[in-house]
Amino acid sequence: MQTKINWFEIPSRDFSRAVSFYESIFDCKLKIEETGGPRMGIFTTLDEDSVGCVIHGEHFAPSAHGPVLYLDATGSLDAILARIEPAGGHIAMxxxxxxxxLGFIANFIDTEGNRLALHAQN
Structure with missing residues (x-):
């Protein structure tokens, strides 16, 4: 059996700050969900499919020392990298x-202290 990522959650300490950071670097609008449990800022595809989120809740702690999630940046890697530090993040690689x-990669630390990565085929 093979697998692929079908959902991801990026923990936040300050939900509004984290949502603002990701909206800024990806030049997008996250869909905010308040369900009475964890708060979520959901990433969607152009077809409005939910693929992952920034999450804030009791059991979610940001970390730069866990698994590294690679987000697709094909066609916009340089533009995303240019927006990371002005949005409050830090380029780690x-x-x-x-x-x-196989393309290009870069790593960054978000405003919450999470280490994430970007991949672009070109």
Whole structure:
């Protein structure tokens, strides 16, 4: 059996700050859900499918020392990288070309202290 990511959750200490950061760097609007449990700022595809979220709640703690989630930045990696520091984040690993035409990657620390990564095919 093979698998793929079908949902992700990025923990936040300050929900509004985290939502603002991701909206700024990806130039998008997250869909805010307040269900009485954890607060979520949901990332959606162009078809409005939910794919993951920024989350805030009792059992969610940001960390730079866990698994690294790679977010798709195809066609906009340089633009996203340029928006990270002005939005309050930090570039942890500059853009790097992967071997064998596998594209480009970069790592960043968000406003909450989470380490995430970006991947772009070109």
């Amino acid at each position: 500059e853009k790097m070309e992967l071997p064998r035409n």
